[in-house]
Amino acid sequence: MRILHTSDWHLGQHFMGKSREAEHRVFVDWLIETIKEHQVNALIIAGDVFDTGTPPSYARKIYSQFIVKLQDTTCRQLVVLGGNHDSVATLHESRELLACLNTCVVGGVTQDLEEQVLVLEDQHSQPGAVLCAIPFIRPRDVLESQAGESGEAKQQALQQAIADHYHALYTLAKEKAGDTLPIIATGHLTTIGGELTESVREIYIGTLSAFPVSAFPEADYIALGHLHRPQRVANQEHIRYSGSPIPLSFDEIKTDKEVILADFEHGRVKAIQPMQVPLFRPLISLKGSLVEIDQALEALQKQSFDAALSPWLEIEIIADDYLSDLQGRVERLLQEKKGLSSFELLRVRRHREKSPASLSQAHCETLVELTAVDVFEQRLKLADLPQEQASRLNHAFQEILASLDEDQDVVLEQDAR
Numbered sequence: 001m002r003i004l005h006t007s008d009w010h011l012g013q014h015f016m017g018k019s020r021e022a023e024h025r026v027f028v029d030w031l032i033e034t035i036k037e038h039q040v041n042a043l044i045i046a047g048d049v050f051d052t053g054t055p056p057s058y059a060r061k062i063y064s065q066f067i068v069k070l071q072d073t074t075c076r077q078l079v080v081l082g083g084n085h086d087s088v089a090t091l092h093e094s095r096e097l098l099a100c101l102n103t104c105v106v107g108g109v110t111q112d113l114e115e116q117v118l119v120l121e122d123q124h125s126q127p128g129a130v131l132c133a134i135p136f137i138r139p140r141d142v143l144e145s146q147a148g149e150s151g152e153a154k155q156q157a158l159q160q161a162i163a164d165h166y167h168a169l170y171t172l173a174k175e176k177a178g179d180t181l182p183i184i185a186t187g188h189l190t191t192i193g194g195e196l197t198e199s200v201r202e203i204y205i206g207t208l209s210a211f212p213v214s215a216f217p218e219a220d221y222i223a224l225g226h227l228h229r230p231q232r233v234a235n236q237e238h239i240r241y242s243g244s245p246i247p248l249s250f251d252e253i254k255t256d257k258e259v260i261l262a263d264f265e266h267g268r269v270k271a272i273q274p275m276q277v278p279l280f281r282p283l284i285s286l287k288g289s290l291v292e293i294d295q296a297l298e299a300l301q302k303q304s305f306d307a308a309l310s311p312w313l314e315i316e317i318i319a320d321d322y323l324s325d326l327q328g329r330v331e332r333l334l335q336e337k338k339g340l341s342s343f344e345l346l347r348v349r350r351h352r353e354k355s356p357a358s359l360s361q362a363h364c365e366t367l368v369e370l371t372a373v374d375v376f377e378q379r380l381k382l383a384d385l386p387q388e389q390a391s392r393l394n395h396a397f398q399e400i401l402a403s404l405d406e407d408q409d410v411v412l413e414q415d416a417r
Contacts, residue, residue, distance in 0.1 A: 001120065001128030001264040003184065004035060004075075007046035007225030008244035010085065012059030014051075015248070016346045018312070021058050023246045026280045026308050028066045031245075031259070032073060034275065038261060039074045041128060042120045046225030046242065047083025047136055047188030053090055064094075067101055075102075076121045082107035082135035083188045083225055106133040109141035109165065117172045120184075129184050129264055130177040132169040132219065136188035136226075137162050162189075163215040170217035182264045185219040187211075188226045191233045213239065220269050221262050230258040230274060237272055245277045250285045250314050281309035284343075287316040287351070294333055301339035310342040318351045326350060 009027075013020045035043065050059055070078055080103065082091050091107035098105055110116055122128030142161040166185065173183045192210040213234045216222055222239040229252065230243035242260050247253050257277040263270040282305050286296045293315055305311055315330050330348045334340055376397050380390055 001042075001122040001182070002038065002040050003042045003044055003120070003129070003221075003223075003262050003264075004038075004040045005044050005046065005221075005223040005240065005242045005260040005262060006031070006245060007188070007223075007242050008048045008083070008228055008248070009045065010048055010051040010244065010248055011062055012051045012055035013248065015312075018344075018346065019058075020246065021062070022309055023280045024059075024062055027245050027277065028062060028069075030278060030280075032066070032069050034259070035070070035073045035075050038275075039123065040261070041074065041122055042077045042079065043070070043075050044079045044131075044184075044186060044223050045081060046186050046223050047081045048085045048225060049080060049083070050086055050090065052085060053087030055090065067098060067103055071101060074123065076123075076125070077118075078103040079118065079120075079131060079133055079186075080105045080107075081133060081186050081188060081225070084136045086136070104133070106135050108135055109137055113169055113172060116169055117176060119176060119181075127181055129182045129220075130173045132166070132173050132183065132185040132217075134166065134169065134186050134188075137165060159211065159215070162211065166215070166217050170219065173219075177267075180267050182220040182267050182269065183217075184262075185217060185222045187216075187222065187224045189224070190226060191224070191239075220264065220267075221272070223260075223262075228252055229255050230260075238269055240272070246280065247283050250283055253283045253285060279307055282307050282311040283314075284311055285314045285316070287318065289318055290329065290333070293317065293330065297333060297337050297340060300343075301337050310344060312346050313343050314347040314349075315345070316349050316351050 009024065010020070011024055034040075049063060067078060078101075080091065080098075082088055082105075086107060088108035091105050095105040095107075104118055106116055116133045118131040118133050119127050120129045120131055139158050139161075142165050143158050166187075170183065170185065173185075177183050190210045192212050213236070216239065220238060222233075224233070224239065224241045227241045228244040228248055229241070231241050233239035233241070240260055243255070243258055244252070245257050245259065247255075247257070257279070258274045259277060261271075261273040261275060263273075284300070286293055288296065313334075317326060317330070327348045331345060334343065334345055377394075380393060383390070385393070
């Protein structure tokens with residue numbers, strides 16, 4: 001039995017005003033060929049298929065076309081799990097139809113736990129593994145708020161409720177697996193020790209910013225999503241984040257992207273093999289003075305980029321003094337380098353060693369470049385508040401964001417009905 005584990009596609013993402021459509025199209029074509037070449041039996045997407053709850057039409061089209069193309073491969077089953085960016089209603093609107101195409105969609109926690117325990121078939125159409133299909137768990141899915149509870153008590157209760165959900169599903173899976181089939185579990189959350197990047201949104205507040213590894217059941221393999229850097233959890237080979245298949249922020253550019261092949265034999269894991277995803281579009285970040293940036297651009301001219309799509313570039317200028325027309329200066333430097341005509345400059349910002357006097361001076365960034373979290377965090381830094389007060393404000397802000405996400409999902413579910 002061979003599965004392929006991937007996650008965090010974020011179809012429909014706009015990056016500093018730029019669409020990632022071309023990169024995602026090249027990726028899914030590569031993935032289809034990889035599945036054929038390595039004779040994958042089942043594919044697991046561990047959450048965040050889409051970047052928003054209301055993805056653009058081209059993102060839905062990429063998703064649908066991929067599932068159709070998958071029918072001509074060795075893959076006998078696709079399991080799609082909902083992530084914190086996904087809308088349960090959006091994922092479930094085509095669930096019955098996709099079931100006819102060997103696709104099981106679990107957008108959210110189900111009332112009947114049996115629906116989250118799936119038997120995956122091997123290359124001989126025989127049971128090959130049992131899957132605990134666990135999507136992103138929203139607090140309202142597993143927990144009822146109690147009046148008078150402190151924030152810490154709520155988070156501890158949520159952690160226990162999530163752990164209980166895992167173990168309830170694992171118990172059901174054990175009944176189906178017996179002594180002959182391996183058990184696979186999934187998840188979309190942050191674990192203790194997990195390495196985050198700029199593009200990863202905090203999904204649980206306070207003490208549940210990270211889920212303890214000890215709370216997972218003793219599954220043979222745990223396929224995780226949410227963190228965009230591929231990584232093992234607590235140095236355990238069988239607990240893995242596959243990471244996102246394309247860099248979703250500039251701070252991810254130094255990390256190779258992966259999908260993970262896991263082979264099972266005689267009811268146990270036989271081998272776990274990370275497979276590097278090609279870099280379809282280089283993201284390049286340069287930092288320094290104008291002179292140093294000029295030298296770095298000259299060095300780039302001598303490099304060759306074996307990628308399907310032209311590079312995107314961000315430049316951060318280090319200068320204490322005010323420099324007028326910074327964007328224009330950098331653009332002229334880039335235009336002078338004839339070998340870099342295919343490069344597209346996405347962002348120019350100024351870095352100062354001294355603290356800025358106001359939010360507008362921080363990096364001269366536009367709102368197009370910033371998320372609501374970015375704006376709040378920058379404003380909080382400028383307030384120069386005591387650590388305890390700043391922490392309470394940050395937790396309150398995250399709770400507001402989480403409640404807005406839940407409200408949006410409820411509206412989408414009602415519309416779907």
